[in-house]
Amino acid sequence: MRKLVTFISVGAIAVSSLSGTLTAQANTNNQVKTTAERYSEMEKAASFDTSKVSVNRITHSFAQKTVYTTFDKEKDPKEILDDPVLINDIPFIVSNTEAPTLISQETVDPLVKTIVTDTFLGEETDESNQPFPSISEDGVKYNLTSKTLIEGAVKDRKEHKSSEVTYTSVEDKVKVPEKTVIEMSDKASGKEFEATLDLVKEEVLKEYWDNDFEFPITVSGYGDANVFNLNGIEIPADAELIKYKDEFLKMLDLSTKAYEIExxxxxxxxxxxxGNAMRNAVAKGRKYVKDIKAIYESDVPLPAMPEKSWRCTYTEEFPEGNTLYTMVTNATYTVDPTVAKSRGGLLGVLDSVVGTITAAYSAVIESFTERPIATTIPLVLVAGLISIFVTRRMKEKKLMAENTAGNI
Structure with missing residues (x-):
């Protein structure tokens, strides 16, 4: 009578754990304009009637009482009267100026701009959320003079995140996880949290046989049995177990195409x-595995936060102060030397008598009517200066006519 013993049991397979490497991406996220000098446009000479200028035929020059404006009353007038004056298409430049006289001064109101910045999230004290200390627009530089924080509605936010995870030695019938968890940091709120991403795509990178395949076997009733029960099949107690390798794979529900017991x-x-005799065995072999790249993506909810912005006041910068001075000086204009040389001294300049008188008077009157006067030389004194100038110019005219006999 044969004795039918108990069964052979097989332990769970030591399936390789799925391991991956997470790769994260960070988005990074300015505008510099040239410094403005609108004030320099105000530093200029008042125009005068060049058609009536009296040119000295001997020196090829003329004197002109010239009014100009400047932010620096100590500045050399020649720096401002540097634009050539055309007389009959011949350029004259300032060769000499007398000590200037102050006519008036005024405070120039700087341009002011109010700007509301783009919205931001997070702490307004963060440097990245601060408004620019200065801006430039149309060549004018403005400095920040005041700012007011504006808080808007609380905003529900989302950020699209993606991650690539590479799983190695993935065995037959083992599926890539449908979700993965990543660590996220929200820069706006300063919070760190976990986010779950969904599997959207997987790609097989490599397929190969892996020799790291083994599992335990337990034989119960060892030594007393004549026959063992292997998954419903009777085998002799003294049989070599390797002969039943395929039966072991079936017992474990493993494919003979993907696993081999060696x-x-x-x-x-x-x-x-x-009281039951037991003995352990170990089966070893190889398995057909894959390396898989999995791509996960999701729109991740972020902590709700209020939107903020700055209402900023920017004021125009005046590098030399904002007091504009109106000055007058006697300037001597001489033919541009480069032009005189190219024309061999034959200038053909027409002479005019009253141009200097009219131009000087008009320029002074214009400066009084256009600008409010903070400090002014009495009008009687100005008129006296003009009278002296007119008398002097008439004498020079008479002397020039006697010396040149009307020819140049």
Whole structure:
């Protein structure tokens, strides 16, 4: 009578754990304009009637009482009266100026701009959320003079995140996880949290046989049985277990196309458990595995935060102060030397008598009517200066006519 013993049991397979490497991306996220000098446009000479200028035929020059404006009353008038004056298409430049006289001064109101910045999230004290200390627009530089914080409505926010995870040695019938968890940092709120992303795509990078395949076998009733029960099949107690390798794979529900058992060896001697003789064995072989790249994506909710912005006041910068001075000086204009040389001294300049008188008077009157006067030389004094100038010019005219006999 043969004795039918208990069964052979197989332990769980040591399936390789899925391991991956997370790759994250960070988005990074200015405008510099040239410094403005609108004030320099105000530093200029008042125009005068060049058609009536009296040119000295001997020196090829003329004197002109010239009014100009400047932010620096100590500045050399020649720096401002640097534009050539055309007389009959011949350029004259300032060769000499007398000490200037102050006519008036006024405070120039700087341009002011109010700007509301783009909205931002997070702490307004953060440097990245501060408004620009200065801006430039149309060549004018403005400095920040005041700012007011504006808080808007609380905004529900989302950020699209993606991650690539590479799983190695993925075995047959093992599926890539449908979701993955990543660590996120919200720069706006300063909070860190976990986000769950969904699997959207997977790509097989490599397929190969892996020799790291083994599982344990336990034989119960060892030494007393004539026959073992292997997954419903009776095998002799003294049979070599390797001959039944395919039966072991079926017992584990593993495909013979993806797994191969190459050896089954005893692992230690027999031992007793509750009066039952037991003995362990180990099966080893290889498995067909894959390396898989999985791509995960999701729109991740971010902590709700109020939108903020700055209402900023920017004031125009005046590098030399904002007091504009109106000055008058006697300037001597001489033919541009480069032009005189190219024309061999034959200038053909027409002479005019009253141009200097009219131009000087008009320029002074214009400066009084256009600008409010803070400090003014009495009008009687100005008129006296003009009278002296007119008398002097008449004498020069008479002397020039006697010396040149009307020819140049």
């Amino acid at each position: 050896s089954i060896k005893w692992d230690g001697e027999a031992y007793m458990v509750n």
